[in-house]
Amino acid sequence: MTNIVAESxxxxxxxxxxxxxxxxxxxxxxxxxxxxxxxxxxxxWILSAVLGSEARLPSPPRVVQExxxxxxxxxWTQFWASVIRVLAGFFAAVVIGTPVGFLMGRSKYWGNFxxxxxxxAGAIPGLTYAxxxxxxxxxxxxxxxxxxxxxxxxxxxxxxxxxxxxxDRRLIDMSTAYGRTESQVFRHVVVPSVLPFIFAGVRxxxxxxxxxxxxxxxxxxxKGIGFQIRRNYQLFNMPAVIAWVLLFxxxxxxxxxxxxxxxxxxLFRWRQWERNQ
Amino acid sequence: MARVDxxxxxxxxxxxxxxxxxxxxxxxxxxxxxxxxFVSIVGPSGCGKSTLLNILSGVENPTGGxxxxxxxxxxxxxxxxxxxxxxxxxxxxxQNMLYVRDDDGDEKAARYLEMVGLSHTHDMxxxxxxxxxxxxVGIARAFSVEPDLLLMDEPFSHxxxxxxxxxxxxxxxxxxxxxxxxxxxxxxxxxxxxxxxRIIVLxxxxxxxxxxxxxxxxxxxxxDPKVATQQAEILGRFEEMHPTSAxx
Amino acid sequence: xxxxxxTLQESPPSPGPIRQWLISPIGAQLTAIVVFVGLWQLLxxxxxxxxxxxxxxxxxxxxxxxxSHGGIVTGEFWEHFAITLRRFSAGLFIGFTAGLLIGVVIxxxxxxxxxxxxxxxxxxxxxxxxxxxxxxMWFGISWRAPxxxxxxxxxxxxxxxxxxxxxxxxxxxxxxxxxxxxxxxxxxxxxILPAVAGYIFAGLRFAIIVGWNAILLSxxxxxxxxxxxxxxxxxxxxxxxxxxxWVIVFIFFIVVxxxxxxxxxxxxAFRWRDPIExxxxxxxxEQVGV
Numbered sequence: 152m153t154n155i156v157a158e159s160x161x162x163x164x165x166x167x168x169x170x171x172x173x174x175x176x177x178x179x180x181x182x183x184x185x186x187x188x189x190x191x192x193x194x195x196w197i198l199s200a201v202l203g204s205e206a207r208l209p210s211p212p213r214v215v216q217e218x219x220x221x222x223x224x225x226x227w228t229q230f231w232a233s234v235i236r237v238l239a240g241f242f243a244a245v246v247i248g249t250p251v252g253f254l255m256g257r258s259k260y261w262g263n264f265x266x267x268x269x270x271x272a273g274a275i276p277g278l279t280y281a282x283x284x285x286x287x288x289x290x291x292x293x294x295x296x297x298x299x300x301x302x303x304x305x306x307x308x309x310x311x312x313x314x315x316x317x318x319d320r321r322l323i324d325m326s327t328a329y330g331r332t333e334s335q336v337f338r339h340v341v342v343p344s345v346l347p348f349i350f351a352g353v354r355x356x357x358x359x360x361x362x363x364x365x366x367x368x369x370x371x372x373x374k375g376i377g378f379q380i381r382r383n384y385q386l387f388n389m390p391a392v393i394a395w396v397l398l399f400x401x402x403x404x405x406x407x408x409x410x411x412x413x414x415x416x417x418l419f420r421w422r423q424w425e426r427n428q
Numbered sequence: 429m430a431r432v433d434x435x436x437x438x439x440x441x442x443x444x445x446x447x448x449x450x451x452x453x454x455x456x457x458x459x460x461x462x463x464x465x466f467v468s469i470v471g472p473s474g475c476g477k478s479t480l481l482n483i484l485s486g487v488e489n490p491t492g493g494x495x496x497x498x499x500x501x502x503x504x505x506x507x508x509x510x511x512x513x514x515x516x517x518x519x520x521x522x523q524n525m526l527y528v529r530d531d532d533g534d535e536k537a538a539r540y541l542e543m544v545g546l547s548h549t550h551d552m553x554x555x556x557x558x559x560x561x562x563x564x565v566g567i568a569r570a571f572s573v574e575p576d577l578l579l580m581d582e583p584f585s586h587x588x589x590x591x592x593x594x595x596x597x598x599x600x601x602x603x604x605x606x607x608x609x610x611x612x613x614x615x616x617x618x619x620x621x622x623x624x625x626r627i628i629v630l631x632x633x634x635x636x637x638x639x640x641x642x643x644x645x646x647x648x649x650x651x652d653p654k655v656a657t658q659q660a661e662i663l664g665r666f667e668e669m670h671p672t673s674a675x676x
Numbered sequence: 677x678x679x680x681x682x683t684l685q686e687s688p689p690s691p692g693p694i695r696q697w698l699i700s701p702i703g704a705q706l707t708a709i710v711v712f713v714g715l716w717q718l719l720x721x722x723x724x725x726x727x728x729x730x731x732x733x734x735x736x737x738x739x740x741x742x743x744s745h746g747g748i749v750t751g752e753f754w755e756h757f758a759i760t761l762r763r764f765s766a767g768l769f770i771g772f773t774a775g776l777l778i779g780v781v782i783x784x785x786x787x788x789x790x791x792x793x794x795x796x797x798x799x800x801x802x803x804x805x806x807x808x809x810x811x812x813m814w815f816g817i818s819w820r821a822p823x824x825x826x827x828x829x830x831x832x833x834x835x836x837x838x839x840x841x842x843x844x845x846x847x848x849x850x851x852x853x854x855x856x857x858x859x860x861x862x863x864x865x866x867x868i869l870p871a872v873a874g875y876i877f878a879g880l881r882f883a884i885i886v887g888w889n890a891i892l893l894s895x896x897x898x899x900x901x902x903x904x905x906x907x908x909x910x911x912x913x914x915x916x917x918x919x920x921x922w923v924i925v926f927i928f929f930i931v932v933x934x935x936x937x938x939x940x941x942x943x944x945a946f947r948w949r950d951p952i953e954x955x956x957x958x959x960x961x962e963q964v965g966v
Contacts, residue, residue, distance in 0.1 A: 183790035190791040191798065207814065263704030268712055274931050276889040277804075278896060279923050282911065286725060321514055328485040328508035329528040329573070339527055343518040362803035366893075369805060384809045392809060400801045421518045424555030 209390040217394035230402075232374035236292060237364040240299025241353065244360075248304040249349060252311025262312060273305040277363035285371035294371040299364045306359075307352035314348030315341070347419055354411060361403055430497060430504040430577035430609040432461040432484070438492035439479050439634070453479040454634030457493075461626075464607040466646075468620035468627045476634030477613040481508075481579050484611070499576040507575030507608075509583045513562035515554040515569075522550040525569050533572070540572040541565070543605070544598050560591035564598060571602050580612045584619070593650060596623065600647035617666055621659045622648050638665075727917035735921045757925075760902040763819055764891050767826025772883055774827070775834025776876065782835065783842025800832040804890040805897070812898035822902065825894035830883035837882065841875025842868075877941065881934070888930045 192211055199210040209217075251269075255262040280301050284294035318341055326336045368377025376399050383391035439454040454476040461467050469477050482488040483495060485508055497504045515524045525537035541547055544564040554562055563583060570578055583599075584592040600623065603610065614620050620627050621642060629638040640662060648655050697703045713729050720728040727735075740753045778796070781788045807828045811821040845868060853863050895904020903926055910918025 184794065186790050187792070187794035191795045194795070260699055260704055263701040264708045267705045267708045271927070271931070274927060274934075276892055276923075276926065278889070278893050279927075282919070286916070287723070321510070321512065322516060324487050325508065325510060325514040327487050328506065328579070330506070331528070335527075339516060339519070343516070358801065362805075365803055366805050380806065380809065384813065387813065389813060392806075392813070396802065396806050399803075400798055403801050404797070419518075421553040421555060424553055 206389050209393055213390050214393050217390040221394055229375055229379055233376045236295040237299050237361055240296040241303055243300035244303035244307050248307030249311050252308040253315055255312035256315025269305045269308055277366050281367040281370050284367050290371050290373055295364045295367040298367040299360045302363045303356035303360045306356035310348040310352035311345055314345035318344045429464050430499050433496040434459040436493035437490055437495055440491045452633055456635055464609055465625045466610045466623055468612045468614055468624040470617055470620050470627055471630035474632050475630040478581055481581050481613055485579055504576035507570035507573050507578045509566050509570045509580040511582045511586050513566040515562055517554050520551050520553055521565055525572055528569055528573055537572050540568040543602055544568045560587055578608045578610045582614050604646050618659050621662055622650055622655055727920050731917045732921045735917045756902055756906050763822045764826055767823040768830055768887050771827040771830030772834050775831045776838055779835040779838025780842055783839035796832050796835050804829050804893050808894040808897045817898050817900055821898045822891050822894040825890050826887040829890040830887040833882040834879040837875045837879030841872040845871050892926055
């Protein structure tokens with residue numbers, strides 16, 4: 152559609168060859184990923200054998216056994232507990248961070264004023280948030296929510312500020328020339344311009360938020376993945392600790408790669424052709 | 429059929445740096461445009477052409493003089509075509525056409541898209557279109573709101589010569605079919621002669637230098653000898669007014 | 677559109693000097709600090725357990741100058757700080773060296789990348805507190821736990837950045853060097869080293885930031901000395917002014933180190949690159965956070 156290229160016979164041949172290599176390339180990539188995971192497993196297995204005891208480094212089969220136990224138990228309750236807290240925290244971060252970012256982006260003064268607190272908020276170690284949340288809320292649902300919200304908020308705010316500063320002036324002029332109202336401009340020009348930045352803020356702070364959320368659960372929760380890790384740590388149950396950690400890691404990687412990326416693609420469908428400009 | 433009445437317009441910008449001089453974009457312009465005519469505004473960079481359009485469209489305010497753009501007793505509705513198409517990249521072509529309307533004129537939008545040959549692009553995003561196609565959408569968009577006055581700011585200057593030629597033909601088709609009042613800014617004298625009934629020449633500092641009438645029937649083909657003659661004559665006058673250092 | 681005759685407007689009177697200073701970036705930032713401290717003070721009136729700015733400042737003064745906190749003997753501030761710094765440096769050294777090596781390997785050989793990349797990714801995703809737990813389970817309450825926590829946490833950040841740097845050396849430049857028959861040594865000095873230096877530095881900077889947070893965690897859970905330990909000490913004693921005070925010390929150090937020292941050095945190392953591009957890339961790295 153965009154590139155109207157005259158197709159000759161040789162062009163068709165080139166395309167066929169390219170397709171063949173593309174499929175081959177994908178196959179090779181899957182193979183590489185598989186190899187990587189096998190390597191990881193192999194090293195782990197060997198290390199656990201070398202180090203001997205289960206208390207040092209449990210072997211993969213031992214951990215798998217533990218994972219099975221966890222699944223037979225109340226994995227999903229714990230899992231959902233963690234997920235809900237983090238999502239709630241993210242929601243709060245977006246709800247608060249977006250208007251703050253707007254303010255920072257639109258006004259030079261507020262941009263400077265809020266810059267310092269926002270940056271410092273980003274520099275505060277997760278532990279501090281976790282402990283503060285615990286001090287303030289005790290053992291509750293709200294502790295992790297607060298911690299996640301506080302830690303993700305600066306990322307969202309800074310990104311939104313960037314987005315607001317970067318709104319294409321020319322589109323606003325065009326809207327003025329055609330007599331569009333302020334609310335129309337906001338809805339059709341500003342919001343779609345800033346949305347990718349909000350999303351970027353969420354993506355950037357995603358892993359961070361998860362880690363801090365889980366850490367807060369270590370302190371101040373009676374449910375959730377963090378709580379489970381702490382409990383097993385106190386029981387000195389190494390296989391269980393490793394099992395829960397692996398589940399945590401797997402979940403994060405899967406969420407990142409499959410959910411976030413998919414959402415991004417759908418929201419920003421219009422961008423895939425931007426490169427043609 | 430709009431009426432544009434500009435009296436002693438001036439626009440002075442504050443100095444860009446501290447302690448510098450204010451910038452006079454427009455010194456003194458008085459101008460009347462009446463009727464369904466195609467008027468070009470021609471001049472080198474810095475002569476205030478774009479500022480003039482900005483003031484007419486309400487994006488800027490004058491610092492002196494009066495401007496009145498009316499249709500009969502009421503203020504005129506405007507259409508605007510920019511150098512770059514200025515389409516919302518996150519909306520489809522049809523959504524872009526509808527954005528500038530206050531009603532759901534789907535059929536009108538579709539009709540104008542068809543007139544520029546883009547009926548098949550309704551659900552495509554601007555990123556999927558070439559520069560020339562995007563500009564065609566921009567032109568269709570401007571015409572589709574059926575404005576009283578159409579402002580065009582060097583709409584073809586960012587396109588390659590071949591695409592520009594084709595778009596000029598589209599523009600003439602649209603214009604002869606609808607006969608709007610058009611104010612067309614360009615730096616290209618040859619283009620101005622091909623398209624307009626009247627050429628207003630601005631000098632640097634924003635003053636009117638000359639006001640030339642072109643009396644040829646529409647639509648005009650670029651290859652038409654009569655058009656070519658007029659172009660040569662006017663170019664000649666330009667040479668006299670602004671002699672270049674290169675030999676003729 | 678019609679407009680009434682407009683006469684040339686005078687620009688509005690410029691704000692007085694005080695107001696101008698207040699609006700300036702520095703003025704705004706200082707105002708922010710003042711407002712923040714004010715809000716903090718307000719917070720203490722609402723929440724009982726939250727220590728106020730004055731209390732914390734007082735605590736810090738006593739703690740640092742080595743007085744006594746009404747009966748509780750102060751920790752030896754500088755000793756603890758030094759202990760943490762030593763452990764931090766050791767752990768950083770281990771993590772950085774390992775990261776450098778693995779990063780170069782991953783960046784240079786596609787096969788290595790296929791094998792190792794996912795492992796590094798897993799390590800990157802692991803939260804610091806998990807390393808704190810694991811190292812404590814392995815080494816008990818000792819200096820080894822914090823050192824290794826820092827090492828484990830820092831390693832993947834360095835590895836990923838270095839790998840990226842090595843891969844960024846485009847084949848074009850290598851081909852050009854080969855075409856001009858540039859000596860291997862010259863290639864290393866002028867092509868490879870400068871190109872990778874920036875990334876190595878970025879990796880180091882991330883390693884420092886995450887490593888510093890990690891040691892706080894580790895000393896908290898398994899410490900018998902050091903900044904993290906002292907922080908926990910006061911927390912356990914329910915003397916929150918002590919907790920907040922030590923946290924401030926902790927944050928202050930890293931903010932100063934990062935903004936004043938590392939930021940400048942990084943700009944120098946990356947001098948030749950497009951600053952916006954660098955920011956974007958680094959932001960992508962920060963993606964996995966602490």
